[in-house]
Amino acid sequence: MTDTIGWIGQHTNSDQPAPGRGMLSGISLTLARGFDSDDEFLISLGADLDELAVRTPYQDRGPLPADHHPAMYGTHGDWLYVLENWGRATWYTGYTGGVKSMRPYPDEEIICITLNEFSPPRMIVHAPGDGNAYRAEFTTDTGQGSALDTALQAAGAVLGPRPEDDADIPAYEDRLVNIAGPVFAAVGAYTGVLIDQAAVTTGTLPYVALPAV
Numbered sequence: 001m002t003d004t005i006g007w008i009g010q011h012t013n014s015d016q017p018a019p020g021r022g023m024l025s026g027i028s029l030t031l032a033r034g035f036d037s038d039d040e041f042l043i044s045l046g047a048d049l050d051e052l053a054v055r056t057p058y059q060d061r062g063p064l065p066a067d068h069h070p071a072m073y074g075t076h077g078d079w080l081y082v083l084e085n086w087g088r089a090t091w092y093t094g095y096t097g098g099v100k101s102m103r104p105y106p107d108e109e110i111i112c113i114t115l116n117e118f119s120p121p122r123m124i125v126h127a128p129g130d131g132n133a134y135r136a137e138f139t140t141d142t143g144q145g146s147a148l149d150t151a152l153q154a155a156g157a158v159l160g161p162r163p164e165d166d167a168d169i170p171a172y173e174d175r176l177v178n179i180a181g182p183v184f185a186a187v188g189a190y191t192g193v194l195i196d197q198a199a200v201t202t203g204t205l206p207y208v209a210l211p212a213v
Helices: 006-010 038-044 049-054 090-096 147-154 166-177 180-191 197-202
Strands: 028-033 068-076 079-084 109-114 123-127 134-137 207-211
Touching: 006 180, 028 090, 028 180, 038 049, 038 068, 038 079, 049 207, 079 090, 090 109, 090 123, 109 180, 147 180
Parallel strands: none
Antiparallel strands: 028 079, 028 109, 068 079, 068 207, 109 123, 123 134
């Protein structure tokens, strides 16, 4: 098992296919804790309760229902995680679209890394459990002085303004292109979540179809 989730960010911009019937590149990640059950959060995303009961491995999924996106999920410690590679995260889409079931409530913590491939920029959204959600574009933090912000800074996921000295620009642009790695690593450091790369790429984690919102 990998000791970080930074590997997800390291493959964000890759065209390399997963070695199995799972995911590798272009993954958006949502983590949640503080719910009465893992199913409660998944149902808030639109998951079907009967499908959750079956826990079909992602690699064995059948035809996708119309107007749905495929996702896989798992748990580590008190966190549930949801992985999607269709361009963005369902929770982010629903939350920003005003879907009531996806509003953050007190004592429920949600962290979402959404790639927003069809509507940039890439974003981190943190609902720390106070009933609010704070957004940060990649290269910034949420501005709340939170432990997550500290982790983002420590991982090198927060960049200053573009340097004025031409000699410093290549290094800055290299960090900018590869910023997803530090972003995911920071979230892993903050949450302590471990996500097994082999389970994701081969598709052995449970599958769920989430409706387009």
